[in-house]
Amino acid sequence: MKPFAKWTDAHGMMAEPDNMIVRKISDMASAYSDQAKVQELLAAGDPVVYEMLEASVPSVAGELAFCTTTMRPGLVGDEYFMTKGHYHEDETTAEIYYTISGSGILLAETENNDHCCLEMKKGSIIHVEPGWAHRTYNTGDEPLVFLAVYPATAGHNYKKIEQGGFSHTVTKGENGPTVVENARR
Numbered sequence: 001m002k003p004f005a006k007w008t009d010a011h012g013m014m015a016e017p018d019n020m021i022v023r024k025i026s027d028m029a030s031a032y033s034d035q036a037k038v039q040e041l042l043a044a045g046d047p048v049v050y051e052m053l054e055a056s057v058p059s060v061a062g063e064l065a066f067c068t069t070t071m072r073p074g075l076v077g078d079e080y081f082m083t084k085g086h087y088h089e090d091e092t093t094a095e096i097y098y099t100i101s102g103s104g105i106l107l108a109e110t111e112n113n114d115h116c117c118l119e120m121k122k123g124s125i126i127h128v129e130p131g132w133a134h135r136t137y138n139t140g141d142e143p144l145v146f147l148a149v150y151p152a153t154a155g156h157n158y159k160k161i162e163q164g165g166f167s168h169t170v171t172k173g174e175n176g177p178t179v180v181e182n183a184r185r
């Protein structure tokens with residue numbers, strides 16, 4: 001494969017991606033604490049929460065996969081719109097998140113419940129250590145757009161999160177985004 005370029009549009013989203021994944025509330029209903037609000041949103045048309053636009057690279061050692069994610073602003077009860085979240089299947093793999101626009105929080109945690117939160121806003125570069133599950137929240141009023149770069153062999157383990165959940169979550173508090181214990185656990 002030869003070196004290649006991808007471009008982003010005025011919103012920072014990858015133009016001409018090789019693959020697009022759209023996630024709606026129904027794709028991650030169990031992630032949210034307020035299940036009554038989830039039902040309301042499903043009845044109101046099942047809104048899109050985020051879109052991932054991916055470049056295709058071979059899944060072999062040495063290759064780097066990359067994609068842009070665009071998260072819509074929104075709340076489910078007092079919990080911000082979030083990504084499904086995952087561990088990498090290969091838990092020796094790290095990842096870089098570069099925020100292009102909007103504002104949010106990246107929540108990361110390990111299997112022994114160590115957790116940390118990092119602010120995402122235009123220009124922030126986050127390094128996610130190997131072995132840390134990660135999930136992002138859009139805490140602003142605009143789309144949150146970011147680029148993620150990770151080893152093409154990393155793989156995504158969503159099951160562990162669906163079964164165990166994260167120990168914490170991010171809600172809209174009186175003084176802004178607040179990290180609280182996750183009632184889904």
Ligand code: PAN
Pocket residue numbers: 023052067069083084085086095134135148150154156
């Ligand atoms: C990101 C995420 C993306 C969507 O590219 O895959 O933001 O989140 P979910 O994959 O949890 O639905 C990444 O971390 N890749 O490894």
Ligand code: ZN
Pocket residue numbers: 086088095134150
């Ligand atoms: Zn990842």
